[in-house]
Amino acid sequence: MAMPEAAIAASAVPGSLPPAAEVVLPIAGRGLVVRRGGRTLIDGIDIAFDGHGLTVVLGANGAGKSLLLRLLAGLVAPDGGTVTWGGTPPQRRHAPFVGFVFQRPVMLRRTALGNVRYALKAAGVPRSMRDAIAHRALGDAGLGDLAGWPARLLSGGEQQRVALARALASSPRALLLDEPTSNLDPASTLAIENLVLAARKAGTRIVLVTHDLGQARRLADEIVFLHAGRVLERAPAQHFLDGPSSGQAQAFLEGRIVL
Amino acid sequence: MQDLGGAFGEALRLIVQLDRDLLEIVGLSLRVSLSAVALAALIGLPLGAVVAICRFPGKAIVVATLNTFMGLPPVVVGLVVYLMLSRAGPLGELGLLYTPSAMIVAQTVLVTPIVAALARQTVEDMRSEYWEQLHAFGVGTGGMVATLLWEARLSLVTVLLAGFGRAVAEVGAVIIVGGNINHVTRVMTTAIALETSKGALDLALGLGIVLLALVLGVNGLASGLRGMVARHGHA
Numbered sequence: 001m002a003m004p005e006a007a008i009a010a011s012a013v014p015g016s017l018p019p020a021a022e023v024v025l026p027i028a029g030r031g032l033v034v035r036r037g038g039r040t041l042i043d044g045i046d047i048a049f050d051g052h053g054l055t056v057v058l059g060a061n062g063a064g065k066s067l068l069l070r071l072l073a074g075l076v077a078p079d080g081g082t083v084t085w086g087g088t089p090p091q092r093r094h095a096p097f098v099g100f101v102f103q104r105p106v107m108l109r110r111t112a113l114g115n116v117r118y119a120l121k122a123a124g125v126p127r128s129m130r131d132a133i134a135h136r137a138l139g140d141a142g143l144g145d146l147a148g149w150p151a152r153l154l155s156g157g158e159q160q161r162v163a164l165a166r167a168l169a170s171s172p173r174a175l176l177l178d179e180p181t182s183n184l185d186p187a188s189t190l191a192i193e194n195l196v197l198a199a200r201k202a203g204t205r206i207v208l209v210t211h212d213l214g215q216a217r218r219l220a221d222e223i224v225f226l227h228a229g230r231v232l233e234r235a236p237a238q239h240f241l242d243g244p245s246s247g248q249a250q251a252f253l254e255g256r257i258v259l
Numbered sequence: 260m261q262d263l264g265g266a267f268g269e270a271l272r273l274i275v276q277l278d279r280d281l282l283e284i285v286g287l288s289l290r291v292s293l294s295a296v297a298l299a300a301l302i303g304l305p306l307g308a309v310v311a312i313c314r315f316p317g318k319a320i321v322v323a324t325l326n327t328f329m330g331l332p333p334v335v336v337g338l339v340v341y342l343m344l345s346r347a348g349p350l351g352e353l354g355l356l357y358t359p360s361a362m363i364v365a366q367t368v369l370v371t372p373i374v375a376a377l378a379r380q381t382v383e384d385m386r387s388e389y390w391e392q393l394h395a396f397g398v399g400t401g402g403m404v405a406t407l408l409w410e411a412r413l414s415l416v417t418v419l420l421a422g423f424g425r426a427v428a429e430v431g432a433v434i435i436v437g438g439n440i441n442h443v444t445r446v447m448t449t450a451i452a453l454e455t456s457k458g459a460l461d462l463a464l465g466l467g468i469v470l471l472a473l474v475l476g477v478n479g480l481a482s483g484l485r486g487m488v489a490r491h492g493h494a
């Protein structure tokens with residue numbers, strides 16, 4: 001896969017973004033519908049993410065958060081509606097500019113370094129530059145000492161940090177994370193949150209799914225609240241957390257079960 | 260007919276003293292079957308991985324066909340390859356009949372479906388875990404085939420061992436296309452069949468012991484590898 005030279009040059013300097021990566025924004029879904037087995041799982045969602053900042057997607061289990069994120073990443077085809085990156089359907093050569101971190105990290109059977117190098121190769125970064133970029137990405141994630149370890153033998157928290165470092169190594173313009181800390185202990189959660197905040201500060205557009213209210217409070221610039229496959233609210237974080245307008249969100253914040 | 264104890268002692272002597280005839284036969288067996296497995300790997304591994312990774316109409320039929328062809332009877336494979344390679348056959352020009360090359364071709368035909376079907380199963384099991392992550396990296400179909408084959412490498416070694424075990428132990432295909440010609444196309448299985456029918460039990464038993472050790476060793480190695488994969492998720 002070809003990567004524009006500007007992007008390659010910028011990749012060598014983590015923190016600065018390749019201008020070419022701008023092509024993936026806004027990440028948008030229009031009229032999204034997903035039906036499975038007679039149930040409507042995503043029920044007509046219109047949403048777009050552009051510019052900068054960190055959006056937290058909140059909602060109860062089964063609200064459709066993961067599905068929405070995978071739709072936006074181009075991993076699932078909707079039954080209705082369209083997904084676009086920068087106005088065009090998601091293209092494979094733009095995939096490295098939209099990072100994705102899954103709830104359960106998918107580690108290749110290689111070292112931690114090998115995992116990052118693999119993603120860089122897929123992003124079209126020349127071989128001669130991969131090692132340096134991969135080492136820096138792991139170092140930024142506090143994993144410098146574990147670079148040579150088989151990734152699958154790392155702890156869950158370490159694997160998730162490798163997954164995040166791997167997603168960030170190609171300097172994505174946007175980063176989508178699906179409950180990245182739901183299986184992790186508090187220390188690993190904090191490490192992940194700090195990495196995400198650093199990426200946000202560097203200008204990466206971030207969309208993070210969680211059902212952890214504390215995490216939403218710590219990270220969110222704005223909040224999207226999903227319920228039964230619909231976006232019920234989208235508001236600045238403070239505004240939403242102080243007083244959501246829908247009854248379902250109110251109940252969610254109070255920890256009541258919403259049906 | 261020799262007495263059994265005497266034949267057994269003689270067989271062991273042939274093995275221990277590295278008898279020339281015995282070594283030649285074992286060597287040809289290994290050369291033919293290892294070549295066949297190498298060719299089967301070259302064709303069957305990518306074929307199995309492509310079928311596992313791609314979604315296409317008629318996939319179920321392709322998978323069922325692969326699985327069915329795992330059980331090809333060696334004599335039928337021998338017969339078909341014989342017809343292809345015989346003077347009047349479409350590949351008769353090559354003059355391969357009754358050569359080790361013909362035996363390699365026959366065993367390749369026998370083993371390729373086994374390798375492809377087992378590789379398909381192995382890679383398909385991994386597909387669900389990897390597909391979305393690799394897609395998110397921007398990896399295309401070719402890259403996924405290569406990546407998943409590499410990720411499955413330990414399991415695929417056991418697949419190749421299974422293929423080798425099947426090839427080295429079959430007699431039907433090689434005897435038809437090889438002809439069991441002394442010093443040319445005589446392998447362990449065909450030699451055992453011939454020597455036994457001649458009543459020369461010492462060489463037959465000696466070869467039988469070597470073949471048994473080889474097949475048991477290969478199976479032991481395969482199950483050891485499978486255990487390792489199960490325990491460590493082959494990190």
Ligand SMILES: Nc1ncnc2c1ncn2[C@@H]1O[C@H](COP(=O)(O)OP(=O)(O)O)[C@@H](O)[C@H]1O
Pocket residue numbers: 036037041059060061062063064065066067068
């Ligand atoms: N491929 C699928 N087939 C059938 N049902 C699915 C599929 N994916 C998700 N679902 C269902 O869709 C609903 C929303 O799923 P998901 O997006 O994972 O929810 P969340 O991440 O908000 O907990 C759930 O009820 C889930 O069971």
Ligand SMILES: [Mg+2]
Pocket residue numbers: 065066067178179
């Ligand atoms: Mg989910």
